[in-house]
Amino acid sequence: MSSEPQQEDWLQLGRRHVWRPYTQEKIATPAVGIERTEGVRLFLQDGRVLVDGVSSWWTACHGYNHPHIRNAVAHQLEKMPHVMLGGLMHEPVARLAARLAAWMPGDLSRVFFTDSGSVAVEVALKIAVQSWINRGIVGRHKFLSFRGGYHGDTFACMSVCDPEEGMHGLFRGALAEQVVVPLPASEEDFRWFERCLEREHTRLAAVVLEPLLQGAGGMRVHTPLQLQKIAEITHRWGLLLILDEVATGFGRTGTMFACEQAGVVPDIICLSKALTGGTLPLAATVATERLYEHFFDDKSISALMHGPTFMGNALACAAGLASLELFEREPRLEQVARIEAQLETELAPCRDVDGVVDVRVKGAMGAVELDSDRDLEWMRGRFVEEGVWVRPLPKVVYLTPPFVISPEDLSTLGGAVRRVVQDWAQKKTRDA
């Protein structure tokens, strides 16, 4: 009967009511309706199937719906989905913290759980500042971070992002002012960096960096040697080093954690994106035993003043444990090495396309940098037509596929990137 309420057109409802991320609704292409996922495939509401090149923002490293993680979550759901962590301890949170500590380099072993990468970074910044307060040293509450960096969307995180990425202009006055410097590369840069720390160190709490691969700020890569030197100078000036491995953690750059490639152990590391294999939101801020000692004494005021309601959620921790088990049982890092080699060949031809500035591959991340951000929405639509899910940033087309992707599916993604970048260049010439 026609009076019956419309068999939910949920796509219409969503378009009317859901506030989407970073989206100017008035000019953006409408959202693509998705019904289910499996492995490296997205199944759309209209029957189309896309090969996934994004891993839902670096998260789905084992592919979607991995049975091992699904079973772990289902099993935990039977027993206890969630309890507060104030005053209580439960098995999944305890085991995940211990497992993470065992995987971590150095003595990074005290784990504070939160629900998102931004909050993991917020907590790291707070730990750094409070550690100086707890030591009775005043005035050290600023941070030094790097251009091209991305550390999340909350206010403190925005303040340490690249000034453009963090929209420092738009939010001027609302954001704390930090020391954001170019990432040093040459000998001369490092001498400048050293002088900068010499000048600023008494008001700095920590240096914050995404090691080896700056992600959402433009997929820029630096060498293990650069990371080593930054760490060395940071520690020489007595500052804490916070490594934001929210994106790079869990194999993406070829090692379990990017800092391992430089033999660098930070004072604090931030983890999130792939922590639960993309199944549930979870993040962790891990500090060294040495740093934790500044929070361990007889005064309650020395305790870390933070405590999200859903911290250490049992379902998410069960998913995290299952995800780490997959890293132990399955050849994830070998898969990353294979993806790296194939991405090099798939993307190399883009170097010759007019308007392509650079092609970069690091682990299971491949990026094609363009000379302009024009036709971004057009490009995003073209990828769907190509049967793949790739969502370029302004000026950067990138692939961060699930580690389990087959060579055939990866070549589907590579072919689509080559064609769309080529089309983009031709369209640019035509429209000029």
Ligand SMILES: *Cc1c(COP(=O)(O)O)cnc(C)c1O
């Ligand atoms: C994504 C990201 C964040 C923010 O994580 P959210 O879960 O989106 O809050 C922080 N740092 C880095 C390096 C990231 O890639």
